[in-house]
Amino acid sequence: MSSQSSHTRAPGPLSLPRLKSALARVGLSVGPVAIALVITGGLLVAMGVNPLEYYGFILQKGLMTPSGLQATLTRMGPLLLIAASLMVAFRAGLWNLGGDGQFLLGAVIASAVAAPLNDMGAPSWLTLLAAMAAGTITGGLWAILPAILKAWQHINEIITTMMMSFLGISLANVLVKLVFADPATTVPETRTLPYEQRLPSLFGTHISSGLPIGLFAVIAVHWMMTRTAFGLRLRTVGANPRAALHAGLPVGALTIAVFALSAALAGLAGAVEVIGIEGNVRADWNPAYSLLVVPLVFLARFNGFAAIAFVFIFSVLSIGSESAARRMGVPNHFTLVTVAVLLIVLGLTEMVEQRRRDRAGVQ
Template sequence: MTAHEPSAARRSSGRIGPALRGIASSLLTPILAVLAAFMVGSVVIGVLKVNPLLAYGHLLRGAVGNLGQLTTTLVSSIPLIFAGLAVTLAFRASVWNIGAEGQLYMGALLAVWAGTALRLPAGLHLLVALAFGAAGGSLWAAIPGFLNARRGLNEVITTILMNYIAIWFVAYMIHYPLREPGWNPQTSQVLASARLPILIEGTSLHAGIILALAAAAVVHILLTRTGLGFAIRMVGANRQAARYAGVNVAAVTVVTMALSGALAGLAGASEILGTRYRLLEGFSPGWGFDAIAVALVGRTTALGTILGALFFGALRTGANVMQASTGLPVVAVYFIQGLVVLFMIAGSAANFVRKSAERRKEAGTVDRDTGSAAIS
């Protein structure tokens, strides 16, 4: 695939003004959505007889107040970055990967097996364990990709079903074949040779953050600078047109899902190899589902996904301090996150309505070709 990339060409021509304006306008909706969510949140917090500014102060302090909190926020963002990238990449091909949760479980399973069962030199062992994690997620995601491409099965439905199969299968593996002798259902610890190194002594920050940022760069380059990325976006924009243009839509769908699953698998693997070192039941607090919100807030771009993941990670980390200081429950931040997502939809809907009104004015007729996705 040697398709020429029009937008990359435009960007390289050095017109910085429009590019900056583009970034500003794409940031506008998320920023407004976040502000609106915090404003509504402050009213609710006020009703609960807690000073909202004080609560948000504690939230901020808990998220970034000192080195320990800041690194905790970064560490909790790592799986969200990986899983968010997984959703983002699939979304660009108009494929909904709701299965990141199951894929990260399978990634964690294979990573923990490689990290405990294999005997390899340090470094190589880590790479092999990460590769196993990526492969686990990738294979698990390729199945719904294949079923979508070949059998026309809705990937939303198949990925949800496969989440449960993965979660219960992993639970079985933890309870029986991989169980560490002892009372608790858990695997034994990943060997030191397969662990992600700690970056700052005395904190929990591990090298997974570097891998996550690198993965974002790879996704960005893949989407904007490669033939495959162009094909992915073509399939995402219009499957029919892509098919007429000679793109193998089925192959692109399967490959996109496999890559998406690899990213989700790395979300699980990085958590196991960098933080927990062993696999327990229910080790994910729902990163695979949060990833959908992360990708949305990040406007399904690689950079945006990083920002969205950091935002979600900061909220979840800060919530603990907020609870301890003000008595507000940790789930208060879920309220804010949910509002952000709904305000993002409302913002896109407002845009959608305004654009159709403008177009109607221009054309003088009712233009029906506005498309159906009110989110991107």
């Protein structure tokens, strides 16, 4: 009887460290958000704005009204695809910071494919699939050069992907202004896909079906990286390339696969943004979603389900702040200030946590 009682009590001490570890991970993710909101609240006070009123208005417009909630959920679609894109690269130990260029080129090419197909009377499903495929392929191809330079020349991918991003943004603008410009408009933009021909809305609402596409992508990437042999190979290459080589893994091919998959998802995000929300691409348009999502993915610790939660929070903040800016006289881009503060706090938090690990003797 005594042995049985000791057996049943055994899980208690074992579960306590797990609980502490889980709470620590939650604190490292939620803590920087709370600190960033407090700091930006101080900035609002300095601007003569009541931060509680400002944040309350954001929640009201981004979450509490039917139109605001639908706009928030629609905004999540492309952001989730970008989160999936970043998760692939970061979990594999690589930095794809060229997502904005991949996103814009995917959007432009998707728009250039969708409008003519629609004019030719192609079925709506074929038009949408062709546009998404075009955006996906374009994004993937734009990352091949940084992938090759990383795989066989060991050139820092942070530099090459950012350079390719600048080139991609410039090329996208050139294509909009010179190659794919709609001749019927005076402002440079691609031809507009009619609203009724875009990605269908969900359940009679105004929520774009880009949302389930993004959710599926994030969950699929999370499953691939944590539950499949391919994901294990990618994580092994990222953790220790030399050990991966000694284990017989094709490091070069896997590196290119990571970049191609990551960039393809960013290109798909651009396509979904155009055929699900915007309808066309205007000259000099760049929402810079990729760099905005980077801190969200880090806060989520590369966990897909946590990434969904943080993207939702950011979408509420983004949609609500647009209304709050008009209502309370706050600059339109104050959300970017919040993201910048969040990045700084996140970096400081990581530094403190790393020092704590070093003191504890954890490598």
